[in-house]
Amino acid sequence: MVRSQVVKPRRVNVTPWVILFGVVALIAARVVYLLSTGTYELAFFAGALLSALQLGSLYALIALGYTLVYGIIRLINFAHGEVFMVGAFASYFLFANTPYALPWAVFTAGIASAGLMYALNLWRGKLSDPVVLVGGVVGFAGITYALSVASLGWIWAMVLSMLVTGVVGILLDRIAYRPLRGAPRISLLITAIAMSFFMQNAGLLLFTRNQTPFRPETSWTQFLQFPLAGSTVYTSRMVVLIPLVTLLLVTILTLFVSRTRLGKAMRATAQDPEVAQMMGVNVDRVIATTFFLGSVLAAAAGVLWGLNFGSLTQPAVFGLLPGLKAFAAAVIGGIGSLPGAVIGGLLLGFLENFVPALFSGVTEYKDTFAFFLLIIILLIRPSGIIGEDLSEKV
Amino acid sequence: MKRTVGLALFALGAAFAQEPVVVGVNLELSGRLVSLGTPELEGMEAARAQLGEVLGRPIEFSVCDNASTPEGSVACANRFIDEGVVGVLGTGGSTQAIPAAEVLQEAGVIMITPSSTNPATTQVGDYIFRVAYNDEFQGEIAADYLYNDAEARRVAVFRQQDDDYSFGLAGFFEEAFVALGGEVVVVDYTGGTVDFAAQVNDVRAFNPDAFYTPGFCPELAALLPQLRQQGFADQLIMGGDGSDDAQCPDGGGEVFNGYRFTAFAEPEQLAADPEAAERAEAFRTFFEENQPDGTFNGFTLSGADAYNVLVAAIEAAGSVEPAEVQAALAELTDYPGVTGAITFAGTDGTPANRIMGFFEYQVPAETEAGWAKAQLEGLTRTFGE
CATH class of the missing domain: 3.40.50.2300 (Response regulator)
Incomplete structure (x- = not known):
């Protein structure tokens, strides 16, 4: 997202391309070799590649939240994994426990319609716009009605959970981070870690302490098997849904950042918050918007994650490892860069689910791959694969 | 006046005699293994409701939640050492049991685990016992x-x-x-x-x-x-x-x-030992009244027996000195537990006759x-x- 406006003489650097081509060639050679031994079939690698795409898309969605926030306020938001957790559990309670009693419906609809107003304001540009106000009122009435009479399908649960989690993200910024604007960056970082712990334990208190089933009625989770080169590829319909939703959300996000007034304000703030403020940009609102967007994406990832794996681990650990890995993905791709986060996420998915298929006996180490790659990237290219040059920021 | 003082002293002495025996409970009461630790605690509570007194003194639990982590378990063990408990019941899982066992063995505090089945747990030392079979x-x-x-x-x-x-x-x-x-x-x-x-x-x-x-x-x-x-x-x-x-x-x-x-094993499966099956059945009836929201399974029975053998050993030793209770536990033979007869004599702390x-x-x-x-x-x- 943070694209420097300073035009620099373009230097064509061939080294990355040579490395990329080399790695791809090595992998292809390994696949061909394994196929020639006869133990493995093409379908096996196809299945592994599909599951890599599934996982990678999920990581990408979470990583976008890290990169958005970092791009604007230079904060590694360690509570982002917990925002992801809130999204998943919010949607679970929406589709599994509706219809709600009226007070609950009003409460939830209140939060969700606040989120809806915020989402509309991204398009209209200000909160006091009539469209936003009308949308909020209509949304509140509609959501209250829907929640109190009917059981929600997972898609509506996902949309509402995204709105609710967006509001949680804004509150996170308002309560924990905004009072620390201008404080040393280390204070913010420590606060983020504290918020992470706080939300983990709040989740244990408010949601559940147990493994939670996540099986809404949908045909998307059905198994999918198709023949390939004389064998069968085993996967589920999620392999279509997850990348599709990711693509859709990333497209919307990119359009928002590049085409709207608020998006332009975000880019300006990313470049230099002080100057942006002098130019009349409401920096606090831009930051709140950033948290809203990141949290909405994280909630979508949480719902897809639950659908894909069929159950949610208990709140204290649910967001921990996915959050850390997505953070690694964001840094690997180049923190602060939107395409970087997507590339980093996909790369991690590929590393975790495809590479173990190539080499036997490495599966048990796959949780370390993300961090191993992180170290390598930090050593040889600290700004990430397509990240900005950090030196110009200092 | 003198008589009043004498009476007061006597009352004080009686109060001291009634000082409770504190038993540490180190279980997974939150975190990933919460549904393993909870039935065990419920089993212990029910067993204490049946028999809450030893040597004329009431028994109290000092419950410590290890959060299903080895670090939490060691922290609990250290807390119990500071509190000077006579023995520790727990933990549920072996990952939590082994590090706690090392700490407690070093300090000379008895530990009885209801369900840690890794053989290494009781091999830590002579103060560590279990009422389960091993892996x-x-x-x-x-x-x-x-x-x-x-x-x-x-x-x-x-x-x-x-x-x-x-x-x-x-x-x-x-x-x-x-x-x-x-x-x-x-x-x-x-x-x-x-x-x-x-x-x-x-x-x-x-x-x-x-x-x-x-x-x-x-x-x-x-x-x-x-x-x-x-x-x-x-x-x-x-x-x-x-x-x-x-x-x-x-x-x-x-x-x-x-x-x-x-x-x-659950009560029906204890048929190999009809008397134990009867005791387990009776305990189940009691449990369902005492802990109406509790979970009754093999872990519940195990939790109850971990408590029972400790009380039996204190009774046999006639003292709450850990060393004496440990000696009584190591000598324990054919204790009629709800999971079957329990004999620690001549074992590494893992009794025989465990039914799976x-x-x-x-x-x-x-x-x-x-x-x-x-x-x-x-x-x-x-x-x-």
């Missing part, structure tokens, strides 16, 4: 069952590499199954894993005809659906006593239909209907025979 036995029985009854020859084992229970049990199973003439491939995962795509791919080339999953439910609930989805639709999947946890069928759903596991039952989850296809845990008729094994 050498459990792994061997599982291997025997899969090889002889289920007629599996190629078994894929999913092992949680960062858990002492899972790691140990997988090892004993592999040893026994290979000795029987079968083939085993072991695939590792770490705690908290939800994406098993790579692990499942690892066993595809091996083409197993059964699976053994000696782990815990937070991971198994995610593993099983992926196994079934990835083309292993009909193979028998079997687990250990870590699967005796509602989080498995609740979290995983329909795929747990037909999932089998070995676990601590076989279970199967039955999960109907309709999401509305609940699941059931069925005991497999006639399938029980006794440890130490």
